[in-house]
Amino acid sequence: MAEQQTSILIVGGGAAGVSVANNLRRKNKALDITLVEPSEKHYYQPGFTIVGGGAYTLKQATRNQVDLIHSSIKWVKEYAVSFQPDQNQITLQSGQILDYDYLVVCPGLQIDFDKIEGLSDRLGKNGVCCNYSVDHVEYTWEILQNLSSGRALFTQPSMPIKCAGAPQKIMYLAADRFRQQGTSEQVDVQFF
Ligand SMILES: Cc1cc2nc3c(=O)[nH]c(=O)nc-3n(C[C@H](O)[C@H](O)[C@H](O)COP(=O)(O)OP(=O)(O)OC[C@H]3O[C@@H](n4cnc5c(N)ncnc54)[C@H](O)[C@@H]3O)c2cc1C
Incomplete structure (x- = not known):
């Protein structure tokens, strides 16, 4: 058998x-x-x-x-x-x-945008983006290319999160982009 x-x-x-x-x-x-x-x-x-x-x-x-x-x-x-x-x-x-x-x-982490009041409705528009989700990550690049002056806020959520380094990494990439665009002086980059 x-x-x-x-x-x-x-x-x-x-x-x-x-x-x-x-x-x-x-x-x-x-x-x-x-x-x-x-x-x-x-x-x-x-x-x-x-x-x-x-x-x-x-x-x-x-x-x-x-x-x-x-x-x-x-x-x-x-x-x-x-x-x-x-x-x-x-x-x-x-x-x-x-x-x-x-x-x-191994189902990974599920993102819960509703834990932050008002976030779900605003993601993907009005300059609000998130690299953690496939639905919004392209919008980040769109914003970075179009921002010539103003304030760019980067936030790091509390654990558990998909990647602890990601919030800083995108900030450094963004700052580099502003440098290349010659807009570093006009964009105030802040990290929270
Ligand atoms: C922006 C970002 C940057 C990152 N940077 C890094 C980095 O630089 N270095 C690094 O090591 N890691 C990084 N990570 C983390 C890395 O991507 C994750 O650690 C890795 O993807 C986790 O793998 P996983 O299989 O556990 O989960 P996932 O890759 O999220 O996969 C989970 C899978 O489970 C499926 N699933 C969910 N629920 C169910 C269910 N009920 N039934 C059946 N299937 C289900 C989903 O469809 C999905 O395909 C980053 C993540 C993000 C979002």
Whole structure:
């Protein structure tokens, strides 16, 4: 009788999930690996800082998920909505239940703009941008190119955040941009 394969279920196909899936496959060809990830696109988020700073386009920071996942890994394009660790099961948004021997949970951090009153409505317009989200990072570069005078405020949120260095990095890139534009004297750069 054929031996049953050990099943590994990975939730989240970001940097962590894809790395774990592909590395496990490299080490063990017999594992039954399933990756649960709803997004067709994979974003290289460290690149978002330089998209905002104009040295990279969003397209350069984006890959098709399918090109990154080893062909022998089962990709389930869905959200996991609940975990039943006592039964070794998870439930997907569709209601489907998946079993596993081992579970790897890596859904990343979810941004909660509503924690700051009034922010969600203003993001992406009126000079309010955020490099942490794929939806707003291109607007950062738009603003930097168009700002010739005034005040540029950079803020660092409290933990947990996706990257602690990102708020400073974009400030230095912005300051360099103003220097190149010859507007350093007209733009007051402040960090909070
Ligand atoms: C602007 C910025 C700059 C950064 N700079 C750096 C840097 O310079 N150096 C560095 O080391 N790191 C940097 N980081 C951090 C780095 O990008 C993250 O640490 C890394 O992406 C985390 O990987 P992850 O797989 O845990 O999460 P993510 O890459 O966020 O992936 C999580 C995945 O889980 C999926 N998911 C979420 N919920 C569910 C669910 N319920 N079911 C199924 N799938 C789900 C999502 O669709 C997503 O694809 C930066 C991040 C940002 C935003």
